[in-house]
Amino acid sequence: MTQNGVLEKTYPAASFYDHQGKYRGILAWILSTDHKRIGLLYLGLILLFFSVAVFFGFLMRLKLIAPGFPLMKPQMYNAIFTLHGIIQIFLVVIPAIPAIFGNFFLPIQIGARDMAFPKINLLSWWLYASGAAIVFLSLFTAGGPIDTGWTFYAPYSLRTTVNVPLAVFGVFILGMSSILTGVNLVTTTHRLRAPGMSWFRLPLFVWGVYATAWVQILATPVIGITFALIMIERYFGIGVFDPAKGGDPLLYQHLFWIYSHPAVYIMILPAMGVVSEVIPVFSRKNIFGYKAIAFSSIAIASVGSLVWGHHMFVSGQSDFASVIFSLLTFLVAVPSAIKVFNWVATLYKGSIELKPPLLFALTFIFLFSIGGLTGLIQGALAVNMHLHDTYWVVGHFHYIIFGGMGFGFLAALHYWFPKMFGKMYDMKRTIGGWIILFIGFNILYFPMLILGWEGMPRRYYDYPPPFHTLHLISTIGSWILIAGLIWIFFNLIQGLRRGEKAEDNPWKGASLEWQIPSPPPTHNFEKIPIVGKGPYEFG
Amino acid sequence: METHRDDMGSKIGMWLFLLSEILLFGGLFILYSSYRYKNPIDFHLAAWELDRVLGTFNTLILITSSLSIVLSIFFVQKGNRRLSGLFLLATIFLGILFLGIKYVEWTAKIGHGLYPNSPRLLGRSKGEILFFGLYYSMTGLHGLHVLIGLFILSAMLVLVMKGKINEHRFVPLENTGLYWHLVDIIWIFLFPLFYLIT
Numbered sequence: 001m002t003q004n005g006v007l008e009k010t011y012p013a014a015s016f017y018d019h020q021g022k023y024r025g026i027l028a029w030i031l032s033t034d035h036k037r038i039g040l041l042y043l044g045l046i047l048l049f050f051s052v053a054v055f056f057g058f059l060m061r062l063k064l065i066a067p068g069f070p071l072m073k074p075q076m077y078n079a080i081f082t083l084h085g086i087i088q089i090f091l092v093v094i095p096a097i098p099a100i101f102g103n104f105f106l107p108i109q110i111g112a113r114d115m116a117f118p119k120i121n122l123l124s125w126w127l128y129a130s131g132a133a134i135v136f137l138s139l140f141t142a143g144g145p146i147d148t149g150w151t152f153y154a155p156y157s158l159r160t161t162v163n164v165p166l167a168v169f170g171v172f173i174l175g176m177s178s179i180l181t182g183v184n185l186v187t188t189t190h191r192l193r194a195p196g197m198s199w200f201r202l203p204l205f206v207w208g209v210y211a212t213a214w215v216q217i218l219a220t221p222v223i224g225i226t227f228a229l230i231m232i233e234r235y236f237g238i239g240v241f242d243p244a245k246g247g248d249p250l251l252y253q254h255l256f257w258i259y260s261h262p263a264v265y266i267m268i269l270p271a272m273g274v275v276s277e278v279i280p281v282f283s284r285k286n287i288f289g290y291k292a293i294a295f296s297s298i299a300i301a302s303v304g305s306l307v308w309g310h311h312m313f314v315s316g317q318s319d320f321a322s323v324i325f326s327l328l329t330f331l332v333a334v335p336s337a338i339k340v341f342n343w344v345a346t347l348y349k350g351s352i353e354l355k356p357p358l359l360f361a362l363t364f365i366f367l368f369s370i371g372g373l374t375g376l377i378q379g380a381l382a383v384n385m386h387l388h389d390t391y392w393v394v395g396h397f398h399y400i401i402f403g404g405m406g407f408g409f410l411a412a413l414h415y416w417f418p419k420m421f422g423k424m425y426d427m428k429r430t431i432g433g434w435i436i437l438f439i440g441f442n443i444l445y446f447p448m449l450i451l452g453w454e455g456m457p458r459r460y461y462d463y464p465p466p467f468h469t470l471h472l473i474s475t476i477g478s479w480i481l482i483a484g485l486i487w488i489f490f491n492l493i494q495g496l497r498r499g500e501k502a503e504d505n506p507w508k509g510a511s512l513e514w515q516i517p518s519p520p521p522t523h524n525f526e527k528i529p530i531v532g533k534g535p536y537e538f539g
Numbered sequence: 540m541e542t543h544r545d546d547m548g549s550k551i552g553m554w555l556f557l558l559s560e561i562l563l564f565g566g567l568f569i570l571y572s573s574y575r576y577k578n579p580i581d582f583h584l585a586a587w588e589l590d591r592v593l594g595t596f597n598t599l600i601l602i603t604s605s606l607s608i609v610l611s612i613f614f615v616q617k618g619n620r621r622l623s624g625l626f627l628l629a630t631i632f633l634g635i636l637f638l639g640i641k642y643v644e645w646t647a648k649i650g651h652g653l654y655p656n657s658p659r660l661l662g663r664s665k666g667e668i669l670f671f672g673l674y675y676s677m678t679g680l681h682g683l684h685v686l687i688g689l690f691i692l693s694a695m696l697v698l699v700m701k702g703k704i705n706e707h708r709f710v711p712l713e714n715t716g717l718y719w720h721l722v723d724i725i726w727i728f729l730f731p732l733f734y735l736i737t
Contacts, residue, residue: 116548183555191548221559225566229676237656238672239665240570245672246665251573255566 015422019522030125033118036520038125039104040420045129046096047489053087054482056080061444061478064471067463074461078147079162081459083139085150086167090174091132093405094263095181097270098216099128101412102185102209104420108513109203111194111531113523116187120180127177134170138163149459151260154241154252158233165234168227175220175227178266182216185209194512196531203511203535204293208273211297215262215269219305223259226252253315257308265304267401268368269297271408272339275361278415279343280536281509282358283350287536289342296335303332313384322381329379336372340365355507356430360411363438367403371396374449389459392452398445410488417492418502422519425495433491437484443477511535546710553714557721560684564725567677571732574669581666586737588653589674590644594734597640598726604633605723608692608716611699618706620699627696630719634689641682645675674733681729684722691715 016036023031029041059080063071072080107115115121139145143162157164189210193202202210232238239245241252280287287293309317309325343365352358374396378387387393418424447470452458456467463471505514512531516524575582611626648671652659655672695715698704704712 113543116545117552120552179556179559183552183559186555187548187552190551191545217555217559218562221563222566225563225680228680229566229570232676236675238676239655239668240574240672240676245661245668246574246578247669247672248573248577251570255569258566 014521015517015519016522017519031122033114033122034522035103035107035115035118035121036420038121039100039102041125042095042099042103042128045132046092046100049087049091049132053084053092054485056084056087058478058482060084061475063461064463065475066472067465067468075144075147077461078149078459079145082146082149086135086146086171088401089150089263090171091135093267093401094178095128095174096267096409097274097405097412098185098209098212098266099124099181101205101274101416102181102213102270105416105513106185106206106209107188107192108516108520108524109206109511109535110189110192111197111512111525111529112188112192113525113528115184116191117184121184124177124180124184127173127180131170131173131175131177134173135167136170138166138170141166151256152227152230153256154230154233154247154249155243157230158242165231168230172224172227172231175224178216179220179224182213182220185213186217189213194528194531196529200291200294201531201534202294204276204287204290204297205270205273207294207297208269208271208276211301212266212269215266215301215305219259219262219266222255223263226255226259250312250315250317253312254308254317257311258305261308261311262301262305264397264400265300267405268408269300271364271405271412272297274408274412274415275343275364276339277511278357278361278411279346280538281415281507282353282355282361283347284353284508284538285346285350285536286534286538287342288345288348289338290534290536292338293342296338299335300332303328303335307332310379310384313381314388326379326381326384330376333372333376336368340369356425356427356434357411357415357507359431359434360407360414363434364404364407364411367399367407367441371399371401371403374399387452389457390452391448391456391458394458395445395448395452398448402445403441413492415507416513417495418506419513419518419520421496422502423495423499424502424506425492425499429491429494430488433484433487435484436480436487440477440480440482440484444474444481445477447471447474447477508538510538549710549714550717553717557717560721564677564680567673567680568728571673571677574666574673578664578666578669581664582670583737584664585667585670585674586733586735588648589734590647591734593640593644594730597637598730600633600637600640601723601726604630604637605720607633608719612709612712612716615699615704615709615712616706620702620705623712624696624699627692627699631689631692631696634685634692638682638685638689641678645678677729678733681722681725684725688715688719688722691718 016034019028019034021028021032029037032038059071060077063069063077063080103115103121107113141163143160146160146162146164146167148157148160148162148164152164152168157168189202189206229238229240233241237245239247241247241249243249276287276293307325307328309321310329313322313326343361374392378384378393378396414425414430451467451470451474454467454470456463456470502518504516504518506518507514510533512529512535513520515529607626607629611623611630613623614620614626615623648654653671654660655675660668660671692715695704695712698711
């Protein structure tokens with residue numbers, strides 16, 4: 001039986017990989033309702049799309065290596081930065097942590113055998129795959145690849161000849177997938193916690209994903225209707241965003257950002273959850289300020305839903321609205337800072353083991369802090385006039401999204417890899433890859449902050465010679481960064497193929513996923529555990 | 540491995556989904572309020588052109604259909620599947636009637652040349668163009684929800700007839716009822732906004 005959350009491992013555990021269900025081969029995966037298999041299905045697709053989007057990013061940087069560099073035509077460049085944005089945001093960053101690790105680990109961490117709605121979970125994946133297929137299909141239809149930027153701003157998206165309706169329809173389907181995943185995660189957290197798993201014994205990753213899931217449910221429908229209106233507008237010309245017919249493009253921007261700003265928190269909150277998970281385990285210390293971290297997730301999700309107008313300071317919205325949005329933007333920094341301080345306090349006097357997951361988590365804190373503080377600078381109204389739509393903004397959000405969410409994702413991948421695959425990767429090699437990635441990252445994105453400060457506008461196809469040096473440095477950084485990524489993922493694939501068998505609990509974690517075999521058996525727990533202690537009481 | 544069943548969980552899931560539906564329509568209501576505020580007189584004039592008698596009649600139909608789905612759930616809980624099925628059938632009939640009347644209304648408007656991008660509408664003021672743009676989008680999206688509801692109701696009818704939904708297991712029917720009430724409530728907001736406030 002179970003005592004203090006520790007399970008006896010007496011049962012013959014057939015891992016979920018060996019599970020013999022109704023179907024064989026590939027069907028056993030794409031028709032499986034096992035949350036672990038669905039998580040891995042997401043992992044496969046998301047890594048595929050990620051590599052495509054990184055390639056587009058590489059092409060953009062290559063184009064900008066020198067003024068007038070003749071790599072591609074302007075229309076092609078517009079299409080490439082649009083695709084880079086759409087793929088990275090809608091197909092990779094938004095679903096990545098909730099759909100992969102939330103799926104795989106949230107049920108296990110709360111002591112459940114699956115999600116609340118396993119079939120809807122599978123439906124979500126199918127919607128995700130179909131939405132992605134539709135987005136890619138839109139590239140090959142009449143008019144060529146979309147060139148609107150990932151924001152689809154009206155009235156340009158109503159006028160351009162490319163196939164905008166099909167692309168936004170694809171994103172609409174992706175939104176449905178995201179909503180259903182959110183519904184599943186919230187219901188699972190409410191209904192399937194094991195006996196004794198009180199709200200304040202939940203691992204902080206669960207809190208992060210739970211807060212995220214609420215944003216997915218409440219914000220995604222708004223972009224759904226916005227994109228539906230773009231489709232209706234294109235096919236029937238109802239006029240709601242068309243100034244020629246009395247429509248107001250500013251309202252499009254409002255509706256777009258009502259979703260797309262909270263979407264930033266869909267990206268970052270689960271990553272913060274990962275960091276809160278990794279830091280106590282590798283400091284061998286209970287987390288400092290558990291409740292503060294848990295509630296700050298909720299605070300970020302709620303206040304973060306009310307700051308969308310800071311994308312529109314120069315759009316002509318009322319000054320009064322801008323002042324309120326600016327104030328709220330500053331406010332949302334408070335719960336984020338609370339988390340950072342609590343993480344650092346957890347490290348203080350801990351027995352730190354600098355293993356790869358912790359290395360990525362610490363990098364998260366460093367890069368996220370740069371991203372967050374640059375965000376505050378551009379959140380000030382007067383400064384924003386100068387920085388709006390410049391490379392500063394591009395630098396800022398790459399520090400948040402890649403530096404924050406991306407490194408959080410790598411932390412999660414390296415933390416849970418042994419549990420997911422039952423194999424161990426070469427930790428020394430990971431550290432080599434990390435050095436390259438970290439250096440490449442900063443060489444790629446830091447010059448963008450300076451470029452923007454000096455006035456280089458974003459999304460431009462070309463630039464005058466004074467900007468050359470910094471653009472050149474940035475492009476070289478992109479090569480180093482890609483080398484680091486290849487190194488890191490190659491190392492993981494090597495681990496998968498010929499790594500040593502992983503222990504059940506290689507990091508000596510105290511949360512439930514480490515108390516079951518690696519990889520987990522099909523139903524996770526033979527008996528539902530009775531939880532008697534918190535997730536970070538290492539004893 | 541015991542089969543997992545959690546009726547409360549299913550209902551929580553449904554409520555969360557309905558919440559997302561409200562926000563979906565919420566985007567449209569924001570547009571409506573904003574454009575009404577900007578073009579009060581145009582909206583006033585345009586609203587006069589909608590048929591208030593048909594609108595009222597449709598409102599009564601939907602409210603009655605909400606009653607009939609409640610009765611259907613009531614009877615299945617009491618174990619009377621025959622009456623439950625009958626009231627489901629009545630709900631489906633009322634839903635079809637609603638869409639039929641909507642069809643008559645739309646065709647009449649289109650017959651008058653009042654449809655998005657029509658030469659006649661483009662000749663009108665901007666506020667009126669927006670009014671009819673929103674009228675078609677909002678009642679259209681609502682109609683789509685009624686249509687989807689009809690398919691779900693029909694599936695429920697089959698399940699009730701087969702006895703898959705019975706006095707021991709009726710949560711799918713309850714969830715269908717919740718969805719149908721949402722469709723009803725959205726109409727109760729659409730009706731005054733387009734037909735009554737002039």
